[in-house]
Amino acid sequence: MSPNPISTLIPDATLPTPVVPGVAGRCVVVAGLARSGLATIRALKAGGARVIAWDDNQPARTAGAEAGAEVLAPDAIDWKAVDLLVAAPGLPLHFPRPHETVRRARAAHVAITGDVDLLFAACGEARYAAITGTNGKSTTTALLGHIIGRIAGTTAEGAPARAAVGGNLGIAPLALPALGAADLYVLELSSYQLDLTSRFAADVGVLLNLSPDHIDRHGDFAGYVAAKRRLFDQQPAGATAVIGCDDGPSIEVFDALAAEGRLRVIPIAATRPVAGGVWVDEDFRLIDDLNGGARPVMNLAGIDTLRGRHNGQNAAAAYAAARALGLAPDDISAGIRSYPGLAHRLETVGHIGPVAIVNDSKATNAEATRPALDAFRRIYWIAGGVAKAGGIASLRPWFDRVAHAYLIGEAAEGFSRTLGDEVRWTASGTLEAALDQALADIAADAQAGEGTALLLSPACASFDQFKSFEHRGDVFRAAVAARLEGRS
Numbered sequence: 076m077s078p079n080p081i082s083t084l085i086p087d088a089t090l091p092t093p094v095v096p097g098v099a100g101r102c103v104v105v106a107g108l109a110r111s112g113l114a115t116i117r118a119l120k121a122g123g124a125r126v127i128a129w130d131d132n133q134p135a136r137t138a139g140a141e142a143g144a145e146v147l148a149p150d151a152i153d154w155k156a157v158d159l160l161v162a163a164p165g166l167p168l169h170f171p172r173p174h175e176t177v178r179r180a181r182a183a184h185v186a187i188t189g190d191v192d193l194l195f196a197a198c199g200e201a202r203y204a205a206i207t208g209t210n211g212k213s214t215t216t217a218l219l220g221h222i223i224g225r226i227a228g229t230t231a232e233g234a235p236a237r238a239a240v241g242g243n244l245g246i247a248p249l250a251l252p253a254l255g256a257a258d259l260y261v262l263e264l265s266s267y268q269l270d271l272t273s274r275f276a277a278d279v280g281v282l283l284n285l286s287p288d289h290i291d292r293h294g295d296f297a298g299y300v301a302a303k304r305r306l307f308d309q310q311p312a313g314a315t316a317v318i319g320c321d322d323g324p325s326i327e328v329f330d331a332l333a334a335e336g337r338l339r340v341i342p343i344a345a346t347r348p349v350a351g352g353v354w355v356d357e358d359f360r361l362i363d364d365l366n367g368g369a370r371p372v373m374n375l376a377g378i379d380t381l382r383g384r385h386n387g388q389n390a391a392a393a394y395a396a397a398r399a400l401g402l403a404p405d406d407i408s409a410g411i412r413s414y415p416g417l418a419h420r421l422e423t424v425g426h427i428g429p430v431a432i433v434n435d436s437k438a439t440n441a442e443a444t445r446p447a448l449d450a451f452r453r454i455y456w457i458a459g460g461v462a463k464a465g466g467i468a469s470l471r472p473w474f475d476r477v478a479h480a481y482l483i484g485e486a487a488e489g490f491s492r493t494l495g496d497e498v499r500w501t502a503s504g505t506l507e508a509a510l511d512q513a514l515a516d517i518a519a520d521a522q523a524g525e526g527t528a529l530l531l532s533p534a535c536a537s538f539d540q541f542k543s544f545e546h547r548g549d550v551f552r553a554a555v556a557a558r559l560e561g562r563s
Contacts, residue, residue, distance in 0.1 A: 090252035093197035099123030106176040107163020108135040114250035116142040149175045154183035164267035170294045189271025194248040200256040208283030216263035219393040222410030233401025235259035266302040280306045281317040285324035286442045315339045315399040345388035353395040355387035373408040380416030385446030419548035435532035436548030444534040448473035452526030455513040460535030462486035481509035485539045
C-alpha cells in the first residue's frame with residue numbers, strides 16, 4: 076500500500092466545502108475543467124453565481140456541464156457581461172501565448188483570478204501555511220500536514236482545532252472543507268497557482284529552493300522567481316517567511332525580505348548553519364537556533380521516509396513552519412519521526428535482499444533527480460520520458476554512482492549521448508523492460524548490497540507514455556509487486 080499523508084486531516088469528513096462570497100447574481104467564467112476547475116464551479120454555484128465554463132477538451136467540457144456550468148466556447152461568450160474569469164493553474168497567462176479566454180478577458184477588462192484567492196475569500200478567518208519552491212514542496216507540505224494532523228483537535232501547544240492539506244498536492248483548494256478561525260490550511264502552491272493570486276495572504280509562507288523551471292510559462296527565470304515571490308509580497312506585516320538558504324537565488328530572496336523588515340524571516344538550510352534559523356548539521360541532526368543557542372532537537376538519520384540531504388532541508392522547513400505556528404519542539408519531532416512518506420518521492424516499494432527498489436517518479440527534472448542519486452551508493456537507474464531543458468547534464472557529478480542506466484521514452488537518445496562512455500546504459504524503451512533488465516543485472520552483481528538501489532527517478536515529464544507522474548509511479552509499483560510475488 077502506498078503512503079497517503081495528503082488527504083484532509085479532519086475528524087469530521089462531512090464538513091461542507093467552501094462557498095465563494097460576493098458572487099450572487101454575477102457572471103463568472105471558469106476556464107480549465109480539471110479537478111480545480113470543477114471544484115471552483117461548485118463553490119461559485121453555491122455562492123449564487125451564473126457560471127460559464129470552457130475547456131479545450133470535450134470530456135472536460137462534459138464534466139463541467141455535469142457540475143452545473145453553462146458550457147460556451149470563448150468566442151461565444153458575451154465578455155461585456157462577465158464579472159470575473161477564474162483560470163485553472165495550467166492555463167497560460169503570458170507565455171508562450173495567453174490562452175484565448177485570458178486574452179478575451181483582458182480585452183474586456185475582466186478581472187482574472189484563481190481558486191487559491193477564492194478559497195481565501197471564502198475562508199479568510201482560518202490560518203494558512205503555504206509551501207512553494209522548485210523541488211521538495213510536496214514532501215514538505217505532506218510532512219507539515221502530518222506533524223499538525225497528529226495533534227489537531229487536542230490540547231497540545233499550538234494545535235489547531237482542525238487542519239486540511241491540499242492545493243497543488245492532492246485535493247484542490249475549493250474541494251477542501253470550509254474551515255474557521257481556529258483551523259489551519261496547509262497548501263502546496265506552484266508558481267502557476269501563485270501567478271493567479273492577488274489577495275491570498277499566508278500566516279506562514281515557505282520557499283524551499285529555486286532553480287530554472289517552467290520557463291516556457293514564465294518567460295525567463297526572473298519571471299519564475301517573481302511568481303514565487305508573490306507568496307511573500309502578499310503576506311501581512313508580521314507574518315512569517317521561511318526561506319531555504321542552500322542556493323543563490325533563494326538567498327537573494329531571503330536577503331531582500333530581511334532587508335525590508337516587514338516579515339519575520341527565518342532561514343533554513345541542509346548544507347550549512349544559518350544564524351537565527353533551523354539547519355541540519357554534518358551528523359544529520361536538526362538544529363534549532365530560532366531563539367539562539369543552536370540546540371539539537373533530533374537526529375534525522377535512520378528515518379527512511381526522509382532519506383537524503385535534500386530531505387534534511389524539507390524537515391528543517393517543516394520544523395520551522397510548525398514552530399512559527401506555535402507547535403512545541405517535542406510534538407514536531409514526534410511528527411517527523413512518524414512521517415509515513417510521500418507516494419512517488421523516494422518511496423521504497425520493495426527489496427531484493429538488501430537492495431531497495433525505489434519509486435521516485437515525481438522527479439520530473441534533473442534537479443529533482445539529483446537528491447535521489449545522492450541518497451544511494453550504487454544505483455541501477457531507470458530514467459527518461461519527456462526531457463526538460465538541459466536534460467541530465469547537470470547530474471554528471473553523480474554518474475560514478477550509477478552501475479547501469481536504463482533509458483525509456485522520448486529522452487532515451489539524448490540521455491544516451493550525455494551518458495556516453497561514462498555510464499553503462501541500455502536503451503530499454505519501456506518501463507517494464509527497464510525493470511526486468513535491472514532485476515537481471517542486480518541478480519548478477521556481487522557488489523549489490525547495503526546502499527544499492529534499483530531507482531526509478533526519470534528526470535523527465537511522463538506524458539509520452541503515461542497520463543502523469545502518478546500514473547508512471549503506480550505502473551512501476553504494480554510491476555515491482557508482480558515480479559516480487561513471482562520470485563517468492
